[in-house]
Structure formats: C-alpha cells, structure tokens
Amino acid sequence: MTPLKFEESNLKLMPPAGSDDHVGTLHAIRDEVQIEGAGGEIYSYHRIRTAWCPTPEERETIAVGGYVILSLLGTSIPPSYLEVAAPGTLTEQESNGDID
Secondary structure (H helix, E strand, O other): OEEOOOOOOOEEEOOOOOOOOOOOOEEEEEEEEEEEOOOOOEEEEEEEEOOEEOOHHHHHHHHOOOEEEEEEOOOOOOOEEEEEEOOOOOOHHHHOOOOO
C-alpha cells in the first residue's frame, strides 16, 4: 500500500526519529464526525483519516477476495500501516465473513 498525499490533507504525521529511512510522512485529514447512537443520541468523535492506494499486486489479491488489514504499532494513535492478505489467512471467524 502506498499512502497518498491528497488535496484535503490538513495534517502531516512525521516519522519517528531515526526511522526516516523506512517510514515516510503520512498526510491526513483531522476532523470531527458525529454518529447517531441506537437511542437517537448524537456522539461526536475526533477523527484522523488517511488515504492509501494498493499496488497492482495488492489489487489482484483484493480482486480475488483478499483482505485489507490495518496494523497499528503501539498502544495509542501510533504510526500505522496497511497490508493485503490472501483469502483464508485470517482467523476462522473472520474468514467466514462474520466480522464485527
């Protein structure tokens, strides 16, 4: 996956010190989203969005039913990366389409 630099970006997440050789700048949008709860209540959340483009090989994997996996490093809002997995490589619960 390749992170995209896009026009609406209002945030640049810089690589951690010492990782410039293998982690690049990540362009993002920082905004707020409102979500309606089951009882009609409105919840507001801060949100950071990034955009990614799969490589031609990743597109082929996705086209035959592969998964896109978000992997987070750390325990808060850390540097992140996306990857593509072939069908049947996740847990059985996820493989049968029963993803919450």
